[in-house]
Amino acid sequence: MRWRAIARSLLIQLLASVLAWTLAAPLAMPWRWALLQALMAGLLARIAGVRGYVLGLHVLFMPLVLLALQLQLPGWVYLLALLLTFALSRNALTEQVPLYLSSQESIAALAGFLSPGARVLDLGSGDGRVVLQLAALRPDVSVCGIENALLPWLWSRWRYWRAGCPVNARLQFGSFWQLDWQRFDVVHAFLSPVPMSRVWQRFRQDCHPEAILISNTFMIQGMVPQQRLPLSGPLQTELLIWRHPHGTC
């Protein structure tokens, strides 16, 4: 699926470049060519069913390449940009989970839902906001977050330190697939549709029968949630709650 999307993007850019070439020579009129290419890429992407910010990326791609070439940036700038992108958002590539952050509303709803003394795991803790805000709103619960993208994790550690190192909050570096989920009562996931089936398998396998899985917005295919807490955001629409299949509630 991922490779199909990459191949489609390459094809759109290539075809738009060739079509623009029939109207303007890239070496003689680089900006005219790049703007025509951007227009064609946008049209082709729309025809191919591309929507949202990816459509914008298709339009901006060639003008930005041309701009970078004209600025004659040294090679290390590109290497640095690549490393920073990886350190910020490696999971967009490896897990198909980009970095975006829980709304205040969803954290407040989560805080209101937790039972007293719950041990909570935040899968992919990003900048640590869920962990730190939950820990502050609910001093009776303990919250552990785990993140394997370096920059968000460093940022979360900084926020943890600024918050006075709360004793009921923990921010670990690493992949949540490598962690033992057994010791948690609540697993919170705000990821993407892609890993949800695997998250469910892992939850069933590792967690105790009274444990709860809470997903911000993303469904598990074929699984009806036991409870839904509505959210008013355009992207974060609800908290979906599944109890363990061997549980008593």
Ligand SMILES: C[S@@+](CC[C@H](N)C(=O)[O-])C[C@H]1O[C@@H](n2cnc3c(N)ncnc32)[C@H](O)[C@@H]1O
């Ligand atoms: C949509 S963000 C949510 C961040 C935070 N939980 C929140 O709700 O604000 C998902 C996060 O999961 C992280 N992530 C994805 N796969 C991961 C993995 N296997 N191990 C650790 N973190 C992961 C991403 O880097 C990203 O920061």
